[in-house]
Amino acid sequence: MSAEPAKQTLEHYLARCALGDRAAFAALYRASSAKLFGVLLRILKQQAWAEEALQETYLKAWRHASGYSPARGAAMTWLINIARNQAFDILRRTEYRAGEDLDSVTDTLFATGVDPEAQAETQRALVLLQRCLERLSVDQRQSLLLAYHEGLGPTELAARAQRPLATIKTWLRRGLAQVRECMQT
Amino acid sequence: MRYDNPALRDMLAGEYVLGTLRGRARDRFQRLLATDKRLHTLVHAWQERFAPLAEETRAVTPPARVFLAIKARIEAAPAPAEPMWWQRLGFWHAVSASALVLVVTLSVLLGNVMLRPGAVPAGPNYVALLQDDAARPALMLTAYNKPSWHVDVEMLAERRVEPGQTLQVWAVARDTGATQPLIMLAADRAQRIALSEAAWKLVKGAEFLIVTLEPAASPAREPSGPTLYRGYCVNLKGLSAS
Numbered sequence: 001m002s003a004e005p006a007k008q009t010l011e012h013y014l015a016r017c018a019l020g021d022r023a024a025f026a027a028l029y030r031a032s033s034a035k036l037f038g039v040l041l042r043i044l045k046q047q048a049w050a051e052e053a054l055q056e057t058y059l060k061a062w063r064h065a066s067g068y069s070p071a072r073g074a075a076m077t078w079l080i081n082i083a084r085n086q087a088f089d090i091l092r093r094t095e096y097r098a099g100e101d102l103d104s105v106t107d108t109l110f111a112t113g114v115d116p117e118a119q120a121e122t123q124r125a126l127v128l129l130q131r132c133l134e135r136l137s138v139d140q141r142q143s144l145l146l147a148y149h150e151g152l153g154p155t156e157l158a159a160r161a162q163r164p165l166a167t168i169k170t171w172l173r174r175g176l177a178q179v180r181e182c183m184q185t
Numbered sequence: 186m187r188y189d190n191p192a193l194r195d196m197l198a199g200e201y202v203l204g205t206l207r208g209r210a211r212d213r214f215q216r217l218l219a220t221d222k223r224l225h226t227l228v229h230a231w232q233e234r235f236a237p238l239a240e241e242t243r244a245v246t247p248p249a250r251v252f253l254a255i256k257a258r259i260e261a262a263p264a265p266a267e268p269m270w271w272q273r274l275g276f277w278h279a280v281s282a283s284a285l286v287l288v289v290t291l292s293v294l295l296g297n298v299m300l301r302p303g304a305v306p307a308g309p310n311y312v313a314l315l316q317d318d319a320a321r322p323a324l325m326l327t328a329y330n331k332p333s334w335h336v337d338v339e340m341l342a343e344r345r346v347e348p349g350q351t352l353q354v355w356a357v358a359r360d361t362g363a364t365q366p367l368i369m370l371a372a373d374r375a376q377r378i379a380l381s382e383a384a385w386k387l388v389k390g391a392e393f394l395i396v397t398l399e400p401a402a403s404p405a406r407e408p409s410g411p412t413l414y415r416g417y418c419v420n421l422k423g424l425s426a427s
Contacts, residue, residue, distance in 0.1 A: 074236070
């Protein structure tokens with residue numbers, strides 16, 4: 001008999017990180033850091049901040065790897081959430097906004113280097129979400145996407161859309177409510 | 186703001202995940218999140234809904250200095266609150282169902298390894314806890330590079346081995362999946378076995394270790410019998426960027 005090579009997933013690396021396996025941590029970084037760095041750069045706009053946030057993200061992942069459980073969702077989702085929280089912490093601290101490039105909102109390049117099965121799953125989830133987003137009004141959809149991808153807050157969205165803050169908040173809340181309802185069905 | 190209205194709670198969770206909950210409202214929400222499990226569930230649901238958007242974001246390779254900085258911080262003196270490496274093994278639950286048994290077993294055994302007179306003061310470089318098909322711990326190997334390459338073996342389960350047979354430990358390579366013979370064991374006692382440089386490399390490159398029963402007389406090149414035990418080979422010290 002010959003043993004099959006283990007399937008190397010992020011979940012697997014995280015499980016080993018929880019055991020203190022540093023080689024697995026390096027592998028986790030190699031397999032996921034470009035994706036997270038892309039997410040962070042898009043929100044923070046500044047290279048130095050994105051690098052700082054990336055550092056903090058992986059230190060947290062290392063220290064809290066034992067808090068991750070595959071039963072609660074994909075490892076990439078877990079990592080993305082740590083990274084996004086880190087980005088918003090930096091935004092909170094600095095109240096800085098760089099001059100954003102709005103064109104990047106529509107740019108939807110797909111990254112490579114992901115396990116094909118996981119990617120197929122991601123594609124299905126993305127199609128479902130996009131179908132739901134398409135049902136929103138343009139204003140609602142743009143607000144949600146700008147907030148999620150570019151890290152714009154309500155005030156910044158109001159300035160961008162030249163509409164009152166209350167209007168923006170309504171767009172956001174109605175948009176969220178509709179997305180939730182749509183994704184339940 | 187009221188945090189007991191279910192619809193409002195869910196909306197706040199959505200805004201938190203979206204990133205539009207800002208300033209003090211975000212701080213308050215985060216404090217609440219730390220203790221409110223059901224709020225956590227709502228947040229998690231929103232994270233799952235929006236995660237595909239983040240996943241489709243274009244990947245950008247970060248500069249090498251980021252990993253070097255992370256590595257330096259991890260390798261810096263661990264904070265006193267940080268658990269000993271063998272206590273962290275308690276988190277094996279992520280990969281194994283029989284968590285409690287393993288935690289207790291590992292804590293006790295590794296505690297012994299650390300405390301045994303004459304033992305190497307530093308912890309092992311690698312540890313592998315091998316289990317049988319029923320996920321019962323059967324065998325523990327700890328590999329050290331000081332004072333010279335060697336592996337300590339603890340038998341955790343009794344195993345009758347017929348005369349003329351031996352327990353063979355194999356390393357299954359992380360990169361290729363190749364199975365190569367590592368060491369042969371006596372079935373009935375703890376033992377320390379010196380490793381050659383080639384054997385040490387096998388340990389370093391191993392995804393997991395397995396044990397089969399083999400004829401003692403002719404060293405096997407590949408396993409001829411079923412796998413008796415199997416366990417991840419965990420690297421406790423190495424951290425390299427390449």
